[in-house]
């Protein structure tokens with residue numbers, strides 16, 4: 001069993017009362033808007049819009065911009081243009097563009113595109129969601145992940161791992177933290193450089209997320225963990241604060257809070273990137289992200305898609321700008 005190398009984190013009270021204690025410390029935001037954010041859109045989003053979105057996100061200073069999925073287009077039609085997207089984006093130096101890969105067939109397709117340098121593999125911590133999402137059991141899913149990861153590493157790709165339904169499953173109810181801890185350990189042993197813990201339906205709050213992280217951190221070093229919260233119950237930002245308090249320094253989020261999973265009915269989008277960045281900057285973290293530019297991108301994508309902005313920080317900062 002791996003032991004955490006990070007010293008015990010400061011309490012939330014210390015963080016809130018003394019934000020300068022985090023001054024300048026790096027925090028990595030993983031932008032998932034172009035993939036998680038768009039995959040559930042019923043109306044096809046033109047490839048050109050996806051490409052422009054990814055380029056704009058790269059220009060605001062994000063260092064990881066998840067680009068698309070090499071999943072079956074029969075299952076997720078919105079991601080069917082994966083190859084064109086990854087070919088057409090600008091590929092800014094220093095920015096990683098991971099693509100989701102569910103199986104060896106997806107990896108074979110991804111490997112044919114020389115622009116794919118990093119993949120993300122994904123499994124679930126509940127049987128119901130695993131069956132609906134990837135049409136197999138948890139065990140079969142992790143066997144697939146192992147073979148995909150091994151093959152990807154042989155081909156010099158970096159591999160990030162996701163675990164879905166870490167708090168609760170839309171089909172099976174609450175998930176045991178010990179199950180998530182075991183699966184996290186497995187993904188790291190396969191060779192994933194990082195594991196992102198996904199609260200797919202956004203059911204978690206500070207208590208359940210804290211209990212989950214206490215258990216997972218017994219099995220995995222904190223510097224190998226990321227958190228991925230959907231904001232269905234409005235808890236995502238406080239959940240990230242709990243993760244920060246435990247010592248985690250990577251979080252996934254989606255521009256304008258776009259998103260939802262096709263196999264998690266009722267789940268809303270991810271935590272909005274703008275809200276996350278607003279909080280991180282207020283705490284004194286260095287994200288490398290230009291918030292005003294991020295807000296412009298958020299306004300732009302909402303206009304392109306004809307939808308309301310789910311980011312509270314974007315709404316507030318845009319209305320302030322309009323009043324001036």
Ligand SMILES: CC(C)(COP(=O)([O-])OP(=O)([O-])OC[C@H]1O[C@@H](n2cnc3c(N)ncnc32)[C@H](O)[C@@H]1OP(=O)([O-])[O-])[C@@H](O)C(=O)NCCC(=O)NCCSC(=O)C[C@@](C)(O)CC(=O)[O-]
Nearest residue numbers: 070071072075102105106133134135162164165198200261
């Ligand atoms: C895993 C499968 C493919 C199994 O689906 P299956 O139907 O069991 O697969 P199969 O192996 O039996 O193949 C069926 C057909 O699909 C084709 N096929 C098979 N694989 C591929 C592929 N990679 N690319 C293109 N085509 C593929 C295959 O060639 C065959 O074609 P046919 O002979 O019928 O013409 C399917 O269930 C699938 O694609 N699922 C993906 C669902 C998905 O993308 N969900 C959303 C992403 S996960 C998520 O959002 C959660 C996350 C990560 O954000 C974290 C969180 O919030 O929790």
